[in-house]
Amino acid sequence: xxxxxxxxxxxxxxxxxxxxxxEKALVNTSNSAxxxxxxxxxxxxxxxxxxxxxxxxxxxxxMVPNMWAIYNDPNxxxxxxxxxxxxxxxxxxxxxxxxxxGDYYKTLEAMASLYASTRNPKLLPMMDKAITVIGKSQRADxxxxxxxxxxxxxxxxxxxxQDRLSFEAYNIGxxxxxxxxxxxxxxxxxxxxxxxxxxNYLYNFYKTAxxxxxxxAICPSHYMGVIxxxxxxKDPRYLELAxxxxxxxxxxxxxxxxxxxRIPFLQQKKATGHxxxxxYLYAGVADLYAETGNDSLLTSLNLMWDxxxxxxxxxTGGLGSLYDGTSPDGTSYNxxxxxxxxxxxxxxxxxxxxxxxxxxxxxxxxxxWNWRMLQITSxxxxxxxxxxxxxxxxxxxxxxxxxxxLYTNPLAQSDHLPFKQRWSKDxxxxxxxxxxxxPNIVRTIAEVNNYLYSVSEKGLYFNLYGGNELHTKLADGSxxxxxxxxxxxxxxxxxxxxxxxxxxxxxxxxxxxGWAEHAKISLNGKVLAIANTAGSYTALNRSWKAxxxxxxVLPMEAQLIESxxxxxxxxxxxxxxxxxxxxxxxxxxxxxxxxFDAVIPSSIVFKVTPATIGDVQVMSLEGExxxxxxxxxxxxxxxxxxxxxxxxxxxLVPYFSxxxxxxxxxxxxxxLSR
Numbered sequence: 001x002x003x004x005x006x007x008x009x010x011x012x013x014x015x016x017x018x019x020x021x022x023e024k025a026l027v028n029t030s031n032s033a034x035x036x037x038x039x040x041x042x043x044x045x046x047x048x049x050x051x052x053x054x055x056x057x058x059x060x061x062x063m064v065p066n067m068w069a070i071y072n073d074p075n076x077x078x079x080x081x082x083x084x085x086x087x088x089x090x091x092x093x094x095x096x097x098x099x100x101x102g103d104y105y106k107t108l109e110a111m112a113s114l115y116a117s118t119r120n121p122k123l124l125p126m127m128d129k130a131i132t133v134i135g136k137s138q139r140a141d142x143x144x145x146x147x148x149x150x151x152x153x154x155x156x157x158x159x160x161x162q163d164r165l166s167f168e169a170y171n172i173g174x175x176x177x178x179x180x181x182x183x184x185x186x187x188x189x190x191x192x193x194x195x196x197x198x199x200n201y202l203y204n205f206y207k208t209a210x211x212x213x214x215x216x217a218i219c220p221s222h223y224m225g226v227i228x229x230x231x232x233x234k235d236p237r238y239l240e241l242a243x244x245x246x247x248x249x250x251x252x253x254x255x256x257x258x259x260x261x262r263i264p265f266l267q268q269k270k271a272t273g274h275x276x277x278x279x280y281l282y283a284g285v286a287d288l289y290a291e292t293g294n295d296s297l298l299t300s301l302n303l304m305w306d307x308x309x310x311x312x313x314x315x316t317g318g319l320g321s322l323y324d325g326t327s328p329d330g331t332s333y334n335x336x337x338x339x340x341x342x343x344x345x346x347x348x349x350x351x352x353x354x355x356x357x358x359x360x361x362x363x364x365x366x367x368x369w370n371w372r373m374l375q376i377t378s379x380x381x382x383x384x385x386x387x388x389x390x391x392x393x394x395x396x397x398x399x400x401x402x403x404x405x406l407y408t409n410p411l412a413q414s415d416h417l418p419f420k421q422r423w424s425k426d427x428x429x430x431x432x433x434x435x436x437x438x439p440n441i442v443r444t445i446a447e448v449n450n451y452l453y454s455v456s457e458k459g460l461y462f463n464l465y466g467g468n469e470l471h472t473k474l475a476d477g478s479x480x481x482x483x484x485x486x487x488x489x490x491x492x493x494x495x496x497x498x499x500x501x502x503x504x505x506x507x508x509x510x511x512x513x514g515w516a517e518h519a520k521i522s523l524n525g526k527v528l529a530i531a532n533t534a535g536s537y538t539a540l541n542r543s544w545k546a547x548x549x550x551x552x553v554l555p556m557e558a559q560l561i562e563s564x565x566x567x568x569x570x571x572x573x574x575x576x577x578x579x580x581x582x583x584x585x586x587x588x589x590x591x592x593x594x595x596f597d598a599v600i601p602s603s604i605v606f607k608v609t610p611a612t613i614g615d616v617q618v619m620s621l622e623g624e625x626x627x628x629x630x631x632x633x634x635x636x637x638x639x640x641x642x643x644x645x646x647x648x649x650x651x652l653v654p655y656f657s658x659x660x661x662x663x664x665x666x667x668x669x670x671x672l673s674r
Contacts, residue, residue, distance in 0.1 A: 024041040024042050024043070024116075024184040024185075025038065025039030025040060025041055025042060025184070025450065026039055026042055026113070026181065026184075026447055026450035027039055027228070027287075027371065027372065027375065027450075028180070028184070028228065028231040028232065029231070029290055029375050031231065032231070032290040032291055032375075033290075033291070033293060034289060034290050034291065034292065034293035034376060035290040035375045035376050036375070036376060036377060036378040036456055037374065037375045037376075037378050037454035037455070037456050037461060038375070038454060038455050038456065038475065039375070039450060039453075039454060040450070040453050040454070040455060040470070040472040041184075041472065042113065042116035042117070042181070042184055042185055042450060043116045043117055043119075043185075044453075044470060044471055044472040045117075045449040045450065045452055045453065045468050045469070045470050045472075046117070046449075046468060046469045046470075046471075047117075047449060047466065047467065047468050048467045048468055048469055048483070048484075048485075049467040049485075050466050050467035050486060050487055050488065051466060051467075051487075051488065051489060051490070052448055052449070052466035052467075052468075053466065053467050053468070054616070055395075055445055055448070056117075056445070056446070056448070056449070058400075058401065058402045059114070059402065059442070059445045059446050060114060060118060062401065062402035062403060063110075063398070063402035063442045063445060063446070064107075064110050064111060064114050064442055064446060066402065066403055067107050067110065067438060067439050067442045068107055068110075068111060068126065070429075070430060070438075071103065071104050071107045071439065072130075076430055077096060077100070077103070077430070077435065078095040078096045078100070079096060079100045079101070079103055079104040080104060080130065080133070081095070082094050082095065082096065082100060082101070082146035082147070082150065083101075083104070083130075083133045083134055083137045083146055084133055084137075085146070085150050085153075086137035086146040086149035086150050086153070087133050087134075087136035087137040088136070088153065089133065089136065092150075093150065094146060094147045094150045094151070097167075097434060097435075097436075098147055098163075098165075098166055098167045098168075099167035099170055099171060099219070099436055100146070100147075101144075101145060101146055101147075101167075101171040101174075101175070102167060102170050102171040102173070102174040102175075102221065102436070103435060103436055103439045104130075104439075105171065105174035105175045105177070105178040106174055106178070106439040106440055106442075106443050107439045107442070107443070108127060108130060108131075108178050108182070108191070109174070109177060109178040109181050109182070109443050110439065110442045110443035110446045110447075111123055111126065111127050112127065112178065112181050112182040112185040112186065113181060113185065113443060113446045113447045113450075114446050115127075115185050115186060116181075116184070116185035117446070117449060124186065127182065127186075127191075128190070131182075131190045131191045131194070132190075134191070134194055135190070135193075135194050137149055138194055138197060138198070139152075141201055142197035142198050142199075142200050142201030142202075143160055143198070143201050144171075144172065144175065144194070144197075144198050144201075145160070145166075145168045145171060145172075148160055148168070160205075161205070161209070161213055164218075165218060166218075167218065167219060169202065169220070169221075169222045170218065170219040170220070170221050170222065172195075172198045172199075172202060172222055172225065173220065173221030173222030173223070173224065173225035173226070174221050174225065175191075175194065175195050175198055175225070176195045176198065176199055176222065176225030176226065176228060176229045177221070177224060177225045177228055178191060178195070179191040179192040179193075179194065179195030179196075179229075179232075180192065180195070180225075180228045180229060180231070180232045183232065184232075192232065192233075195225075195229065196229070196233065196235075199225075199226065199229050199238060199241075200237075202222065202226070202241065203237050203238070203240075203241050206241060206244055206245065206248075207244075211248045211251045211252045218259055218274075218277060219274075219276055219277045219280060220245070220277065220280050220281050220284055221280055221284075222245070222284075223242065223245055223246075223280065223281065223283070223284020223285070223287065223288070224280065224283055224284045224287055224368070226238050226241050226242045226245070226284075227239070227242050227284065227287035227288060227290075227291065228287075230242065230291065231291075239291055239292075242284070242287070242288050242291075243288065243292070245284075246265055246284075246285060246288060246297070249261055249264060249265040249281075250262065250263045250264035250265055250267070250268075251264060256273065256339050256341075257272040257273040257327035257328070257339055257341055258272075258273040258274050258277075258327070258339065258340070258341040258342065258344060259273060259274065259277060260272065260273050260274075260277060260278055260281055262339075265281070265285070265300060266296050266297075266300055268300065268303075268304070269303055269307075270303075270304075270307050271304050271307045271308045271312055271345050272327055272328075272341070272344070272345055273327065273341050273344050273345065274320075274341065274342065274343050274344050275319040275320030275343060275344055275345055275357070275359065275362035275365070276320070276343065276359055276361045276362045276365055278304075278319075278345065278362075278365075279319060279362055279365025279366055279368065279369050280365050280368070282301060282304055282305075282369045283365065283368040283369040283371075283372050285297050285300070285301055286301055286369060286372035286373055286375075286376060287372055289301065289376055290372070290375065290376050298376070301373065305369075305373065307348075308345075309385065311348035311349055312345050312346070312348065312350075312351070313366075313385075314351060314356065314358060314393065314411060315411075315561060315563070315575050315577070315582055315668065316358070316363075316388070316389070316392035316393040316396070316409070316411065316582050316655055316668070317363060317366055317385060317388035317389030317390075317392055317393045317394075318356065318358030318362070318363050318366075318389070318392075318393035318409055318411075319345070319358065319359075319362040319363060319365065319366050319393075320343055320344055320345060320357045320358055320359055320362045321344075321345065321346040321350055321351050321352060321356055321357060321358075322341065322342070322343070322344045322345070322346045322350070322355075322357055323342065323343065323355060323357050323421070323422060324340065324341070324342045325340075325341050325342075325344060325346055326338050326339065326340060326341065327339050327340075327341045327344070328347075329346065329347045329350075343357050343359055343362070344357075348566070349564060349566040349567045349568070351563075351567050351569065351570070352569055353410060353411040353412040353569055353570075353667070353668065353669055354410060354412045354413070354414060354417060355410070355421065356408070356409070356410045356411050356412075357408050358393055358408055358409040358410065358411075359407060359408055359409075359437065360393075360394065360396075360397030360398075360405070360406060360407060360408075360409060360437035360440065360441055361436055361437050361440050363389050363393035363394050363397065363409065364389075364394055364437075364440050364441060364444050366385065366386075366389045366393075367386050367389050367390055367394060367444065370382040370383070370385045370386040370389075371386055371451060374386065374454070374463065375454065378454075378456065378461070378537070380511050380512070380513075380514075380535055380536050380537050381514065381535055383463045383464065383511050384513055384514045384535060386451065386463075386464070387464055387513070387580045388580055388582075390444075390448065390464075391489060391580045391581050391582075391654075391656065392580075392581065392582045392655050392656055393409050394441060394444060395445075395656035396409045396655055396656045396658070397409060397437055397441045398427070398438070398441050398442070398445070399427045399614075399659075399660055400613060400614045400615070400616045400657060400660045401614060401615070401660075402442075403429060404427035404428055404429055405427050405428060405429075405430075405431060405435075405437060405438040405441070406423070406424070406425075406427050406437075406659075407423040407424075407431050407433075407434065407437055408421075408423045408425075410425065411584075411655075411667070411668040411669060412666060412667040412668065412669065413425050413658075413659075413664070413665050413666045413667075414596065414665050415665060425659070426659060426663055427659060448464075449468065451463060451464055452464045452465075452466065452468060452470075453470055453472070455472070455473075455474050455475050456475060457475045457476075458506070458507045458509070458539075459474065459506035459507035459508055459509060459541070460474060460480065460506070460507070460508050460509065461509045461511070461537065462496075462508070462509065462510045462511055462537075463511055464511075465484065465486055465488040465489075465494050465552075466484070466486065466488060467484060467485055467486055467487075468483075468484050469481070469482070469483050469484075470482050470483075470484070474502075474506060476504065476506075478501075478502030478504060478506075479500060479501075479502065480498075480500065480501050480502070481498075481499040481500035481501075482496055482497060482498050482499055482501075483496070483497045483499060484496050485497070488554075488579070489556075489578075489579040489580050489581050490556075490579075490608075490618070490619040491556065492516070492553055492554035492555060492556040492579065493551065493552075493553055493554075494551070494552040494553075494554070495549065495550075495551050495552075496508075496549070496550040496551075496552070497547075497548075497549050498544050498545065498546055498547065498548040498549075498550075499546055500546055501544045501545065501546060501548075503543065504543070505541060505542055505543040505544075506541070506544070507539045507540060507541040508539070508540045508544075508550065509537040509538070509539050509540075510537060510538045510540070510550075510552055511536075511537055512532045512533060512534050512535065512536055512537070512538055512554070513534065513535070513554065513579075513580065514534050514535035515534065515559065515577065515579065515580070516534050516554040516555055516579075517534050517555065518532075518555055519532040519534070519538075519552065519553060519554050519555065520532065520552075520553045521538060521540070521550065521551070521552050521553075522550070522551045522553075523540065523548070523549070523550055524548060524549055525549070528540075554579070556578055556579045556608075557578070558576055558577070558578040558583075558606040558608070558621050559576070559577050559578070560574040560575075560576060560600065560602065560604075560672070561574060561575045561576070561577050562574055562575075562672070563575075563669075569669070570669050572671060572672055573669040573670055573671050573672055574600055574669070574670060574672045575668050575669050575670075576600075576606070576621060576652055576670075578606075578608070578619070578621065581619075581654050581655070581656075582654070582655045582668060583621055583652035583653060583654060583655060583668075584652060584653065584654075584655045584658050584666050584667060584668045585598060585650065585651075585652055585666065585667055585670060586653055586658050586659075586661075586664050586665070586666045587664045587665040587666070588661045588662070588664045589620075589650075589651040589652075589653065590650070590651075593627060593648065594630055595665055595666070595667055596665075596667065597627055597628045597629075597630055598625050598626070598627060598648070598650060598670055598671070599625060599626040599627070599628055599645065599670070599671045599672070599673045600625055600626075600650075600670045600671065600672055600673065601624075601625065601626060601672075601673045602672060602673065602674045604623045604624065604625065605623060606621040606622065606623045606652075607621070607622045607623065608620075608621060609621070609622050609651075611651075611653065613653065613657045613660050613661060614660050614661070616657070616660075618653065618654050618657055619654075620651050620652060620653050620654075621651070621652040622649065622650070622651050622652075623649075623650055623652075624647055624648070624649060624650065625647075625648055625649075625650040625670075626645045626646070626647060626648065626673055627645060627646050627647075627648040628642045628644075628645045629642035629643070629644040629645060630642075655668055
């Protein structure tokens with residue numbers, strides 16, 4: 001106890017010191033010994049003009065305010081009302097799913113992130129009111145979970161972590177993350193103090209809990225949350241707890257692949273089970289590696305990443321092919337070993353399109369995981385996956401006006417399927433059964449500006465592109481200000497103008513996406529004779545000066561993409577990708593014809609054409625395809641092939657934009673004619 005007391009005094013002294021350099025970053029790796037890259041501070045990047053600037057404008061004006069209104073309206077979500085009842089400020093019963101608290105914390109995080117970028121003073125009292133009530137709902141020992149606290153007020157029962165399917169730790173994980181971000185954005189410790197009490201409770205709980213009881217913590221957002229608390233407070237107990245959480249993963253007799261705890265994490269060779277839980281687990285392990293440098297953790301992460309990207313990830317960056325299934329997919333000779341899984345990875349190459357699950361939260365988890373892998377390795381392949389998911393399987397989860405949402409993100413939709421799927425294929429304002437995805441995507445879009453740049457001892461890294469202004473400090477403390485002008489992802493020309501910089505030489509590292517063969521870079525009007533390898537960073541090292549202009553040109557030809565032939569549903573079909581954007585054929589643009597009768601010639605030449613969907617400007621692809629003779633499939637399983645076809649104009653739109661013009665059918669993969 002004496003050792004803990006001394007360490008806590010030191011922690012308090014450190015914690016109340018001024019935040020330095022990149023210590024106000026969204027994911028704060030500024031002092032992480034094994035992270036090669038560090039994030040820039042929240043607020044260092046300001047959107048100016050272009051794609052992400054437009055999305056952020058919708059986030060500011062609609063997405064975040066709308067989500068805040070939903071989660072504070074007891075007639076819709078009851079989330080805030082649960083806190084009021086748990087705090088004794090109102091009477092009633094808990095309503096909503098057990099992860100409702102976490103949804104509210106994600107919404108609060110979105111508000112804090114928005115404040116970091118806009119400094120809108122109206123956001124502060126709104127957050128303050130909510131935080132006060134949240135604090136009053138917390139038990140004296142730090143435990144916080146409205147469902148249990150409301151029950152405790154009624155019965156006096158003092159129970160916690162009794163239900164294997166409880167989301168207590170998940171909720172606390174999002175509380176810890178929100179507390180850290182709120183502190184970095186506002187400088188206030190009100191929410192962080194609540195998170196510290198909850199974190200201390202978790203520390204004490206896990207010190208004595210059996211692995212079986214500790215296992216009652218599905219969807220491990222608390223892995224990321226605990227590490228972020230360590231980075232924020234410097235309290236070594238949080239790092240100790242994070243190590244313990246990974247160490248006990250799988251050390252139980254009745255673990256499941258669905259929860260990634262059938263066997264210990266370091267013995268796992270394949271990505272299995274619930275895709276959200278898996279991606280959150282991998283992101284948390286990457287955070288732990290950044291602090292410890294444990295090579296075993298990185299080895300396992302590499303195995304998981306290779307398995308996901310080579311066998312289990314959709315062309316849109318989506319994760320989780322199955323609504324429901326079995327693991328190990330009924331391939332075991334011992335039926336006792338076969339377990340039910342849901343919202344999960346399937347077997348290798350099992351990537352159905354109509355029934356693809358691809359929960360929006362899993363796709364966001366893919367971003368969170370790859371962002372952390374990028375930070376610890378500086379390998380551009382992780383930024384490629386991040387960008388792929390952001391532009392496609394993440395953005396598809398929200399309508400262009402920011403008000404409606406999808407839980408799942410299929411790659412094909414037909415009104416002729418002979419069954420009704422669990423989740424709506426039309427975006428809805430509130431997903432009553434499980435609304436976890438909407439606040440998750442809202443906070444993600446509010447935070448995209450934090451992913452654009454990283455710094456290291458070598459210089460400045462350009463991870464993602466979009467019109468913005470950057471004002472930050474490099475690792476040595478020297479300041480830099482620059483402006484980026486681009487119409488990316490619709491055009492591949494990116495212009496960077498240095499406005500202020502120090503006198504010391506350093507490098508600028510420009511990501512050349514994996515799809516961008518033959519990229520060119522020029523400096524002050526002169527094309528540089530250097531190799532710009534796709535899927536890597538190109539380094540420019542020099543003494544920079546104000547007025548320097550770097551121009552990056554990324555070829556943006558539309559490409560026909562085919563999948564591994566072992567992906568049964570995609571054999572002899574192609575998807576179309578231009579830059580980071582995957583396209584689809586939507587029935588809205590194919591009126592009077594069946595989209596599933598369209599055939600893409602391998603020789604097709606696409607014309608890039610501006611289009612307006614809703615109030616949003618996008619780039620469509622127009623070309624000439626073939627239309628096969630329509631077959632009457634009523635009460636038929638097989639039929640001789642249609643022998644007649646004709647030319648037909650075809651128009652493809654970005655996958656993320658489908659379903660924004662009313663109910664429609666859609667397909668990403670289309671038959672190929674060679």
